[in-house]
Amino acid sequence: DVKVTQSSRYLVKRTGEKVFLECVQDMDHENMFWYRQDPGLGLRLIYFSYDVKMKEKGDIPEGYSVSREKKERFSLILESASTNQTSMYLCASSLVGTTEAFFGQGTRLTVV
Amino acid sequence: GENVEQHPSTLSVQEGDSAVIKCTYSDSASNYFPWYKQELGKRPQLIIDIRSNVGEKKDQRIAVTLNKTAKHFSLHITETQPEDSAVYFCAAPSFPSGNTPLVFGKGTRLSVIA
Numbered sequence: 001d002v003k004v005t006q007s008s009r010y011l012v013k014r015t016g017e018k019v020f021l022e023c024v025q026d027m028d029h030e031n032m033f034w035y036r037q038d039p040g041l042g043l044r045l046i047y048f049s050y051d052v053k054m055k056e057k058g059d060i061p062e063g064y065s066v067s068r069e070k071k072e073r074f075s076l077i078l079e080s081a082s083t084n085q086t087s088m089y090l091c092a093s094s095l096v097g098t099t100e101a102f103f104g105q106g107t108r109l110t111v112v
Numbered sequence: 113g114e115n116v117e118q119h120p121s122t123l124s125v126q127e128g129d130s131a132v133i134k135c136t137y138s139d140s141a142s143n144y145f146p147w148y149k150q151e152l153g154k155r156p157q158l159i160i161d162i163r164s165n166v167g168e169k170k171d172q173r174i175a176v177t178l179n180k181t182a183k184h185f186s187l188h189i190t191e192t193q194p195e196d197s198a199v200y201f202c203a204a205p206s207f208p209s210g211n212t213p214l215v216f217g218k219g220t221r222l223s224v225i226a
Contacts, residue, residue, distance in 0.1 A: 004155075033213055040121065042201060042218035043156070050211055058213065090155070099144050099205050101214055103155040 003027070006091050006104040013111050019078040021107050023091030030096040032074035034058075034066065037088040037106070046089075049074055050096070081111045113206045114139045118217025125192050126225050133220045135202035136184040142208050145185045147176060148201045148216075156201060160187070192224045 007022035025032065031050055035043040035058075045058030047066040055066050063085060067075045074093075078085055088108050092101040115138040125131045137145070146161035162169045162176045162185065169176050173192075178185045189196055199221050203214040 031211060031213075035216075040218060042118075043216040045206075045213050045215070048213050096211055099212070099214060100146065100158055100161070103157070105155050 004091055004093050004102050004104040006107050008107050011107055011109045013081050015082060015111055017081045019081050021076040021089055023074045023104055024072050025093040029093035031094040033092040034076045035090045035092065037090055083111050086111045114142055114204045114215045116202060116204050116215050116217045118202050118220060120220060122221045124223045124225060127192060127194060129192055131189045131192055131222055133187045133200055134184060135217050137204045139208060140183060142204045144205055145178060146203050147187050150199045194224050194226050197222055197224045
């Protein structure tokens with residue numbers, strides 16, 4: 001069974017803080033993704049990566065950056081958290097050449 | 113890139129009735145259409161998918177149909193049960209070929225009333 005694990009289930013941060021969301025997958029998947037889930041807006045792609053040290057912007061990258069130093073780990077960074085980044089963040093991974101995405105359990109981030 | 117529209121945003125059905133959720137896509141070259149189910153407080157999980165070389169696929173009480181001419185695909189759930197209550201997302205690849213992320217619809221919240 002593919003396991004995608006996000007480091008925190010719930011997180012509360014203050015405006016202006018630098019926030020790190022961590023995601024680890026154990027199935028040697030090349031592809032990793034960060035999505036943001038908001039009611040009525042579905043899942044929106046923030047960033048994705050097809051290989052170590054490689055990253056591509058998704059549809060809503062503003063205010064975020066990512067890091068992929070190891071194949072199994074993909075980190076989402078909020079450089080200076082703002083209240084409009086309060087959301088559910090979902091990490092996903094997939095095998096190269098396939099499209100089925102396996103999701104983590106999500107991190108509900110609240111910025112106060 | 114691809115654009116996916118999903119309707120309705122909410123759907124309530126009586127237990128035992130059928131439920132249908134529809135999605136349209138913009139890129140006629142798209143070739144893979146998955147459906148994900150997200151139960152309350154849980155992660156989205158793939159429940160069924162269809163490729164562009166077939167028109168329909170069934171798995172027990174769920175089925176997906178694809179109309180390539182009209183560029184839409186639908187999820188059909190028959191004999192609905194309370195455990196079918198969840199948010200359902202349709203998706204399509206951002207680009208029709210190569211390694212590509214999924215673009216998701218906005219989701220449909222299905223409530224099955226016992």
